[in-house]
Amino acid sequence: MLRLEGVWQRFGALEVLHNISFELAAGEFVCLIGPSGCGKTTLLRIAAGLLKPSAGQALFNGEPISAPLPEIGILFQQPTLLPYLSTRANVELPLALRGVSRAARRSIAQQALAQLGLAEFAEAYPSQLSGGMAQRAALGRALVQNPAVLLMDEPFSALDAMTRELMQLELLDLWQRTRKTILMVTHSITEAIFMADRVLVLTARPGRLSATLDVPLPRPRRLAMVHSPEFGALAAQLRSHINAPGL
Amino acid sequence: MAQTISQTAQPAQPPYTKPRFAFLRRLWYRLPALLVALAILALWHFQTRESASLAFVIATPEAVWQTFGQLLSNGTLLNHLGTTVLEVALGLCLGVPSALLLGYLIARNRFAERTLGPYVVGFQAVPLIAIAPILITRLGGPGIASVSVVAALIVFFPMLMSAFVGIRSVPAELRELFRALNASPWQTFYRLELPSAAPSLFGGLKVSVTLAVVGTVVGEAYGATAGLGFMIFSSRFVYNPAGVMVGVFTLTALALLLYEGVARLERRALRWRAPQP
Numbered sequence: 001m002l003r004l005e006g007v008w009q010r011f012g013a014l015e016v017l018h019n020i021s022f023e024l025a026a027g028e029f030v031c032l033i034g035p036s037g038c039g040k041t042t043l044l045r046i047a048a049g050l051l052k053p054s055a056g057q058a059l060f061n062g063e064p065i066s067a068p069l070p071e072i073g074i075l076f077q078q079p080t081l082l083p084y085l086s087t088r089a090n091v092e093l094p095l096a097l098r099g100v101s102r103a104a105r106r107s108i109a110q111q112a113l114a115q116l117g118l119a120e121f122a123e124a125y126p127s128q129l130s131g132g133m134a135q136r137a138a139l140g141r142a143l144v145q146n147p148a149v150l151l152m153d154e155p156f157s158a159l160d161a162m163t164r165e166l167m168q169l170e171l172l173d174l175w176q177r178t179r180k181t182i183l184m185v186t187h188s189i190t191e192a193i194f195m196a197d198r199v200l201v202l203t204a205r206p207g208r209l210s211a212t213l214d215v216p217l218p219r220p221r222r223l224a225m226v227h228s229p230e231f232g233a234l235a236a237q238l239r240s241h242i243n244a245p246g247l
Numbered sequence: 248m249a250q251t252i253s254q255t256a257q258p259a260q261p262p263y264t265k266p267r268f269a270f271l272r273r274l275w276y277r278l279p280a281l282l283v284a285l286a287i288l289a290l291w292h293f294q295t296r297e298s299a300s301l302a303f304v305i306a307t308p309e310a311v312w313q314t315f316g317q318l319l320s321n322g323t324l325l326n327h328l329g330t331t332v333l334e335v336a337l338g339l340c341l342g343v344p345s346a347l348l349l350g351y352l353i354a355r356n357r358f359a360e361r362t363l364g365p366y367v368v369g370f371q372a373v374p375l376i377a378i379a380p381i382l383i384t385r386l387g388g389p390g391i392a393s394v395s396v397v398a399a400l401i402v403f404f405p406m407l408m409s410a411f412v413g414i415r416s417v418p419a420e421l422r423e424l425f426r427a428l429n430a431s432p433w434q435t436f437y438r439l440e441l442p443s444a445a446p447s448l449f450g451g452l453k454v455s456v457t458l459a460v461v462g463t464v465v466g467e468a469y470g471a472t473a474g475l476g477f478m479i480f481s482s483r484f485v486y487n488p489a490g491v492m493v494g495v496f497t498l499t500a501l502a503l504l505l506y507e508g509v510a511r512l513e514r515r516a517l518r519w520r521a522p523q524p
Contacts, residue, residue, distance in 0.1 A: 068427045080420045084442045084519045125519045
């Protein structure tokens with residue numbers, strides 16, 4: 001579905017990504033983990049078509065990605081909602097930019113908002129939303145184009161712990177219902193194992209793929225699984241792959 | 248599940264009813280400013296009454312009021328006011344769009360900023376009073392057109408700066424979002440840059456409308472034959488302080504009116520910033 005082939009990235013003399021290749025199968029949930037500054041965000045920007053790599057390429061269904069595609073949605077670390085638009089208008093934004101008619105985009109956005117439990121906040125401005133609700137609205141905005149692939153850059157790292165767990169469960173639920181292909185960047189070992197089918201480990205600069213860890217935990221995942229011995233063993237294994245002190 | 252989080256946010260549209268005695272409330276709100284005006288009036292009244300030498304410079308409030316009535320009834324005041332309003336309008340129509348255009352260019356293009364930036368700032372340091380006479384002779388002599396250009400020049404810099412600051416304040420993450428959504432340059436402009444810059448633009452516009460009024464007076468100082476500025480200078484020439492002060496007060500009222508107009512427009516356009524009533 002989404003493939004990276006020998007991707008290298010340099011910014012001047014600085015080598016950020018070193019020969020990265022991997023592929024996401026359709027419907028797979030993959031987490032990308034690594035110490036801060038290892039080029040995770042850069043990798044995601046390349047996959048989203050926002051950045052052209054110095055060498056190598058990103059492919060979507062075998063076609064090179066040269067510009068952002070509507071089939072690939074992206075969720076940033078911050079909600080990045082437009083403060084002067086209502087929540088509904090924010091969710092409608094991708095459709096409005098593509099020239100979808102007012103009535104059509106309204107019904108699509110209404111549906112997305114209802115799904116995310118934001119229906120009654122449709123007319124509220126982003127400043128009136130809590131952090132969790134704002135990120136939920138951003139997720140809604142990423143979903144209205146019905147992308148096949150969802151790229152997420154530490155989407156829950158700015159949220160408090162409780163909201164974060166809630167959002168993780170909701171995302172898993174949504175993924176299970178829609179079978180989207182998800183690539184999620186995280187710096188949390190627990191989050192990576194809890195969410196993913198497969199975890200890719202990136203080393204510190206220059207970022208290179210050092211290991212892949214399959215997560216054979218059963219679905220649907222439950223919060224209690226975090227305390228199971230299998231989970232602990234996987235976490236220990238993943239930690240041993242990440243050779244950065246203090247992570 | 249969402250309900251548990253929802254409690255921290257306010258509902259979208261809280262019920263709002265117009266309070267009773269709205270007029271009295273507004274009056275109460277304006278009272279401090281009115282009291283200041285009253286105090287100045289009192290000070291003015293007693294100062295001018297006691298000093299005879301001041302009478303050549305400052306007229307008594309009564310004399311100003313009398314002259315005001317006179318100039319109003321014989322049409323002189325409205326005539327000059329009309330000229331000034333036209334000059335202010337033309338000056339704004341000329342100065343604001345051109346400043347926005349150049350401000351946008353300098354904000355978005357590093358080369359333009361490097362090339363033109365120093366001249367823009369340097370030009371601001373040139374005293375307009377010093378170059379106005381040259382400008383006016385070059386522009387076909389005193390008249391509505393040349394005075395409007397002076398007004399346009401005076402609003403140019405604050406407007407350009409507000410455009411520059413506004414466009415530069417667009418967060419990088421939002422630009423990235425628009426890129427990720429394949430927005431066209433035009434879409435990025437009117438859906439992202441313009442609304443993001445709006446608070447700053449309104450700030451610049453508020454300064455500009457009042458400065459434009461000042462600009463017409465500067466422009467009319469050199470050979471003009473109409474306008475409130477001309478009225479002030481000609482009244483001073485014949486030692487008529489009351490006429491000077493009527494002109495000054497009319498200019499002040501005009502500036503306040505324009506400012507209030509922009510402020511209202513701003514409140515409407517930036518409703519998203521204000522907490523819901």
